[in-house]
Amino acid sequence: MAVKDRDRFSTATRIKLLGEQTAARVYRSQTKRQARRSRLTGRAALLALVVCSLVVALAYPIRQYVSQRAEIAGLERQREQARTRVEQLRDLKARWQDDSYAEQQIRDRLHYVMPGETGYIVIDPDAAKQSRVDQGAGDRPWYTNVWDGVDKADRSGR
Template sequence: MVPETITTRTLVLAGAILLAFVILLPTAREYVTQSADLRALHADLAATQQQKADAQTALDRFQDPAFLKAEARLRLGYVMPGDKAYRVIDPGDANDGVSPITGKPVSAGVVEREGDAADPWYRTMWTSVQVAGTGVTTDSK
C-alpha cells in the first residue's frame, strides 16, 4: 500500500491556518499602524508640553520689574530720568554730518540724545516724518 502524501487531516489543518492568517493579518497590520501613530502622538505631546513650559517661563520673566526695565531699555530705547543716552551712527550712514533720525548735525558719528526722555513719542515720530521729506537718506550705497 502506498502512503498518501496529502491526507484530509492535512488539508483541513492547512485550510484552518490559511483562514486564521487571512483573518488575523489585517488586525495585526492595524495594530502595528496604530502603535506607530500612538508613538508619534506621544512625541507630539511631549514637544507641545515643552513649548508650553518654554512659553510659561518667558511669561514668568515678564512678571519681574527688573526684566521689564531691561527689555524697555534694550528693545524700545527707553532712558531712565537723569540718564544721558547716546546713539552711535555708522560713519557710512551719516550723510553730510546730518543725523538721518533727527536732522541735527552729527559730530564724530555720535548723536547726543539728552532731552529725548522728556519728549513725547509723537514729537519724535513727527520729527522723523519731517526729516523723511527733506531728502536725507540713510543708504550709503
Template sequence: MTQRRLPSGQGPARRPSAARRSPTSGARATTGTKARTRNTGPVRAPSSRRTPGNDGGEAAKRTDAPRPRALTGRATILIAVIVALALAYTYPLRTYLDQETQIAQMEQSQAKQRETIADTAKELEKWQDDEYLRIQAREKYFYVRPGETPLLVYPDPEGAARDADEKAPAAAPDRWYDTLWSSVQAANAEPAN
C-alpha cells in the first residue's frame, strides 16, 4: 500500500517497524487486541478513502488546496512599473500631439500665404501691361488722352427730371383696401335725402 503525502508537502510519519520494537512490544502484539491498540507511533485521523467494506457509505471528503493570492509581489511590482511608464510617456505624447497640431496649423497658414503671393504676382503682372494702366487711369482718375472729351454721368434722377422738365414719377397707386375705405368714407359723408 502506498502512503499519501499531506497537502503541506511532508510525507506521513513513519511507524516503527517490527525490528525496532522492543521484545515485549512484539509479544504484546501477538497476544491480543489490547496490544494492537497500543501503538507508539503518531495517531492518524481515520482515512476518508473508500475501503472495500465501505462501498455504499458516506462520500469521501475532498480537501481544497490553498488558493494562491490574486496579486503576488511580482505582479504588484510589474503593475507599478507599467503605471509609472504610462505616466512617464503621457507628457511626451501630449507634447508630440500639440506639436503635430501646430505643424498642421502652420502648413495651412503657409498655403494661404502662397495663395496670397500668387494673387499678388498676378496683379503685378497686370500692372506691368501699358493698356491695363490706361484703363485704370481712366476709371479711377478720369484721365483722358489728348483730343478726347471726357463725359461724366452722375446718377441723379431728380436732377435729370428737373432738367428735362418732366414731372417726378407718379405716386404708387393706392392699395385695394385704401380704395375700399375711402369709398366707405365718401358714402358716409353724403347727406341723407
C-alpha cells in the first residue's frame, strides 16, 4: 500500500489525473456547447426560412397594392383636373350666352364694326419691318420664298 499511496501522491500522477479531469470537463463542455449550437442553428435556420417565405409570399401583393394606390391617386388628380376644366367650360358657355360678351368677342376677333363706325387695324411695327424684308423676295429663288412662307405660318400659329 505504501507504493500505491506514494503513486497516488506523486506529482506526475497528480498532474496526469488533473489533466484527465480537465480534459473530461473540456470535452463535456464542448459537446454541450456544440449541442446547444446545433439546436440554435436549426432554430435560426427555421426562423430564417419562415421569414423568407413570408417575404416572398407578401412581396407581390404589397407591390400590387402600392402600384394600385399610385394609380388611384393619379386618376383622382385627372378627375379633379377634368372637373375644373368642365367648370371653366360651363363659365365660358354662360359668357357666350350673354349677347354683349358675344358682340365684344366678334368685334375683337373678327374685326367687325357696327354700322356707322369706322374700323382701324393697328399694325405691329415688327410685322411692318418683316413685310419690308419680304418685298425683296423676287430676287431669291422660288423655293426660298415657299419655305419662308411655311416658317411664317408656323410662327404665327404659336
